Amino acid sequence: MxxxxxxxxxxxxxxxxxxxxxxxxxxxxxxxxxxxxxxxxxxxxxxxxxxxxxxxLHLPSLQQAGAAPWWxxxxxxxxxxxxxxxxxxxQRIGAASFLGLLVTAGVVTSITLDHFGLEGFATHPASLARLVGGGLMIAGVALVALF
Structure with a gap:
């Protein structure tokens, strides 16, 4: 692991x-x-x-490709x-701001995907700790972007 x-x-x-x-x-x-x-x-x-x-590397059959969800x-x-x-x-906003926004948006979106079990992910409830963690990431990226 x-x-x-x-x-x-x-x-x-x-x-x-x-x-x-x-x-x-x-x-x-x-x-x-x-x-x-x-x-x-x-x-x-x-x-x-x-x-x-x-x-x-194994290319899918037409049946396998057709069975994939549209999304x-x-x-x-x-x-x-x-x-x-x-x-x-x-280049315009800087590496730290760009990556901070990229990762933070990904984590916040992932909490939603996990909570509802969307896109094939196992369901993991959006607990208070996870929501606070996402909020702290938002606050952290705001600090990076502003200073």
Whole structure:
């Protein structure tokens, strides 16, 4: 289990670094949309290589693809939205404010998803402690953004 928390920490570090890398690519290209497209293509290629190297890449059948809930297909659109936000917002508001808002919005949304068991998540009630934690994150990101 500690290993999984370590992977989550590394993903957090990557999330903090990715906006700077994406915006630098956009500056080098002189075109944010091209940089976003290249970023997603590199990500796709990375997933392909890792999937093939580990033997865990198995394309779904048409029946499996058809059985997926309609909303599950939006993940790629949301990923593109995150990259676009990195390209157009992160450099303007700063890394700490951008990531603070990104993570805090994610945690607050996750409390809602967990509470109602939405998008396939197991139900975890929005206890007072979880709500206070979300509120503290909002207060913390406000302090980071203001100072």
């Amino acid at each position: 500690i290993f999984l928390y370590g992977i989550a920490l590394l993903a957090g570090i990557a999330t903090a670094m990715q906006p700077g890398q994406s915006t630098q690519l956009a500056k080098s290209f002189g075109e944010p949309f091209a940089a976003g497209l290249v970023s997603m293509l590199v990500g796709t290629a990375t997933m392909l290589v890792i999937g093939l190297a580990t033997g865990r 599950a297909w939006g993940g790629g659109v949301l990923g593109a939205g995150v990259i676009l936000a990195q390209l157009f917002v992160a």
